[in-house]
Amino acid sequence: MAEVPISVVIPVYNRADVIPRAINSVLQQTYENFELIIVDDASTDNLEDVVGRYHDSRVSYICHETNRGGSAARNTGIDHASGKYIAFLDSDDEWKSKKLEKQFAEIESRPPEWIAAYCGFDEERQGITSTIRELLYQRLFTEAGQHYCREGGEELIPDILMMQARVGGASTLFVDSTAIERIDGFDESMQRHQDWEFLIRLLRQGKMAYVDEKLVTKHRYDSPSLESVIDGKNKFLKKFSDEIREVEARGTNIKRPHDKHLMKTFARNGDFSQSYKYYKKLNPLRTKEYIGLMESVSKGIYQRIRTL
Incomplete structure (x- = not known):
């Protein structure tokens, strides 16, 4: 039996400078019955010291001995989670205060085949070119700022394959832990597109709901190699x-x-x-x-x- 309704997993590598924002956004949730599992993927900065400043019984810290990648860090968090549901948060993103409350209520109100939920998100991009791009989008396209908001199961897979499903990555996801167990978590061989790969296998297990509010802010700093x-x-x-x-x-x-x-x-x-x-x-x-x-x-x- 689950000890708490929700487990929150934050995988992190060398993000001591920004992870307080992510942690604080979890601890400030209006839904308070959760555990927060921070998985350090063998960071070389002072991440452990930063996490150690939080004296909250809901927070736990796990450290990999070697760097294994984001998917492996998420899987470690999954292995240690006791919640009925698991929510993921990237270490450079943050949640709005009602994120867990809204998604928990949405899933609990649905029939059993609804095994996951996602939500809308904002993006804060760094740099002048990104700012210009966003302004152009707002001027030229009426759909600017709006996000993909379809619900369902396997019928969503073509959208994911075409990169049209703007789900917002793992930070928007709220998933039944038994469904994650059935698909054996994230594919640790994937350096990129691991969120999409995870979603495709998940949607073969059941349906995903949508909470029509921007409950996540994504911060973009580095471009992938x-x-x-x-x-x-x-x-x-x-x-x-x-x-x-x-x-x-x-x-x-x-x-x-x-x-x-x-x-x-x-x-x-x-x-x-x-x-x-x-x-x-x-x-x-x-x-x-x-x-x-x-x-x-x-x-x-x-x-x-x-x-x-």
């Missing part, structure tokens, strides 16, 4: 190749959004020749796609200047 994106994407596309063929047979192009993502990733890392190859393949781009590409190009130029 080119190598991790390519590796994660190759593994993701290979793992779900059968599902992709089935969806594409119905006339939906799964490859385009992934090619677009690679185009932007190469540009962001200053590899403009490889980015241009994808640009030629995808052209013509839509206006929103041009804005995203220009933001990535500006970041790539900045990266090149820094290395001079």
Whole structure:
């Protein structure tokens, strides 16, 4: 029997400077009957000292002896969780105060086949190019600021395969712990796209509800490395190749959004020749796609200047 209704898992690596914001957002929840499990993935900063300043019986700290990656850290938290439900929070994100209260009430009100819930989110991006991009989105597109809000089960999988399901990563998720156990947690071989991979397997087990409020704020600081994106994407596309063929047979192009993502990733890392190859393949781009590409190009130029 679960000791608490909700277990909160924060995986963290070298985030001593920002993790207090995440921890505080959990401790300030209006729903207070939870445990908070912080899993340190062998950090080399003073993370343990920072976490040790919290004198709250609901907070526990676990440290890996070696760095094993975010998915492994989440799985360690899952293994130590006693809650009926598990909520995940990335160490650089934060929750609004009613996040757990709203999602717990939503799932408890649904039939048993509803095994998860997610919610809306805000994004706070760093840098002038990201600010310009957001302003352009607000001016040019009426849907700016709105988020994907579909509910359901396996019918959502094509959206995830096409990178259209803006779920907001693990920080928005609230999941039945028995469902997580059935799918054996996160795939530890995935460096990127692990949230999508997790969701696809989860949606084969049951349905996911949506709480129509922005209850998470995502903070973006670092761009993922080119190598991790390519590796994660190759593994993701290979793992779900059968599902992709089935969806594409119905006339939906799964490859385009992934090619677009690679185009932007190469540009962001200053590899403009490889980015241009994808640009030629995808052209013509839509206006929103041009804005995203220009933001990535500006970041790539900045990266090149820094290395001079």
